[in-house]
Amino acid sequence: MKQRINQIPKKQILLGPPYLTGDEVKAVVGVIKSGQLSLGEQVEKFEKEVARFVGARYGVATSSGTTALHLAVKVAGIGYGDEVITTPFSFVASTNCFLYEGATPKFVDIDPDSFNLDPKKIEAAVTRKTRAILGVDIFGYPAEWKKIAQIAKKHRLKIIDDAAEALGAVYRGKSLGSLGWPTVFAFYPNKQMTTGEGGMVVTNSKAEFIKFKSLVNQGRAGDMQWLKHPSLGYNYRMTEVAAAMGRAQLKKLKQFLASRRQVAVWYGQRLAKVPGVNLIKANDKQHVRSWFIYVIRLDKKLNRDRVIKKLLAAGVPAKAYLPSIHLQPYMRRFGYKRGDFPVSEAVSASTLSLPFYTGMEEAVVDRVCEKLKKVIGKL
Numbered sequence: 001m002k003q004r005i006n007q008i009p010k011k012q013i014l015l016g017p018p019y020l021t022g023d024e025v026k027a028v029v030g031v032i033k034s035g036q037l038s039l040g041e042q043v044e045k046f047e048k049e050v051a052r053f054v055g056a057r058y059g060v061a062t063s064s065g066t067t068a069l070h071l072a073v074k075v076a077g078i079g080y081g082d083e084v085i086t087t088p089f090s091f092v093a094s095t096n097c098f099l100y101e102g103a104t105p106k107f108v109d110i111d112p113d114s115f116n117l118d119p120k121k122i123e124a125a126v127t128r129k130t131r132a133i134l135g136v137d138i139f140g141y142p143a144e145w146k147k148i149a150q151i152a153k154k155h156r157l158k159i160i161d162d163a164a165e166a167l168g169a170v171y172r173g174k175s176l177g178s179l180g181w182p183t184v185f186a187f188y189p190n191k192q193m194t195t196g197e198g199g200m201v202v203t204n205s206k207a208e209f210i211k212f213k214s215l216v217n218q219g220r221a222g223d224m225q226w227l228k229h230p231s232l233g234y235n236y237r238m239t240e241v242a243a244a245m246g247r248a249q250l251k252k253l254k255q256f257l258a259s260r261r262q263v264a265v266w267y268g269q270r271l272a273k274v275p276g277v278n279l280i281k282a283n284d285k286q287h288v289r290s291w292f293i294y295v296i297r298l299d300k301k302l303n304r305d306r307v308i309k310k311l312l313a314a315g316v317p318a319k320a321y322l323p324s325i326h327l328q329p330y331m332r333r334f335g336y337k338r339g340d341f342p343v344s345e346a347v348s349a350s351t352l353s354l355p356f357y358t359g360m361e362e363a364v365v366d367r368v369c370e371k372l373k374k375v376i377g378k379l
């Protein structure tokens with residue numbers, strides 16, 4: 001792989017830096033020299049290239065994963081008073097995107113192995129007000145889409161896939177993004193590939209594509225004059241600089257994903273037998289994880305927050321990942337409380353993410369694991 005140019009200090013361990021090379025510099029400088037900073041060919045090409053990569057017909061680039069999710073919510077017709085079935089074990093954006101429209105979250109607890117929506121519990125949450133199921137492929141592991149699709153079909157619900165953490169993941173032999181409903185990817189710097197900030201929604205439907213294209217660009221129709229707006233839209237556009245960086249990253253994505261798999265294998269080899277540490281799985285017959293972060297789950301007897309504190313003191317950045325959304329302070333108005341989703345809460349209380357990134361050297365994985373073992377040994 002080409003050499004990384006964003007520097008990683010020799011003595012410091014970073015949590016999740018991006019992998020940037022001279023290709024990105026060249027691409028960005030090219031855009032600057034062209035003077036075309038917005039609404040140009042970089043975005044158009046990036047959209048087509050990402051769509052092709054994931055096996056979707058169309059892609060629309062956005063300013064972030066969150067804005068792409070919001071567009072998916074708009075196009076699904078989710079609005080005030082509707083309920084959306086979703087997972088509490090996610091980053092807040094997967095719920096915020098429909099709160100913006102006045103819809104209500106209907107959380108369903110997660111499966112203790114995949115950390116995704118528990119397919120056995122979804123149908124009981126459907127009511128007359130349910131409009132959609134918004135599934136998340138948490139930590140890059142595909143949700144149970146076959147079951148979700150069956151329930152959605154039976155109750156005539158829309159489906160949105162928040163694959164912000166799962167670019168490159170495969171479900172039953174198909175890439176996420178190709179399954180037949182709007183799917184969102186995100187390109188924040190800790191993701192599998194980055195545009196700085198950025199996102200994309202992909203779809204196989206031309207009608208949806210046209211709506212996405214209009215909404216992302218102030219509600220303009222593609223063939224209309226600049227100041228004509230048939231509908232209320234947003235400025236959620238991706239810049240040309242970001243798209244050019246994304247195109248350079250996308251060319252290396254297969255290598256990035258392979259490198260991340262390798263780093264995960266190295267971690268697994270070192271941590272598999274450490275008492276109190278439980279690993280998350282890479283694959284089974286129907287799911288192929290795209291490695292986003294490296295998360296471990298600690299046994300109850302280990303105090304996760306103390307482990308993180310001691311790791312930080314030893315120079316290893318680690319994070320409690322993720323808090324359950326229904327317990328966030330701003331969610332109180334929906335009446336959720338501790339105990340509502342015990343699996344999600346237990347996972348939230350026991351998981352932590354370790355340093356993990358494309359191109360992470362085996363020696364650095366070693367250092368992290370040695371320090372983790374020491375910390376755990378002392379507790």
Ligand SMILES: Cc1ncc(COP(=O)(O)O)c(C=O)c1O
Nearest residue numbers: 064065066091093094164186188
């Ligand atoms: C599951 C999930 N959804 C949505 C997002 C939002 O993406 P962004 O930060 O690009 O807005 C993230 C970002 O980390 C995420 O992890």
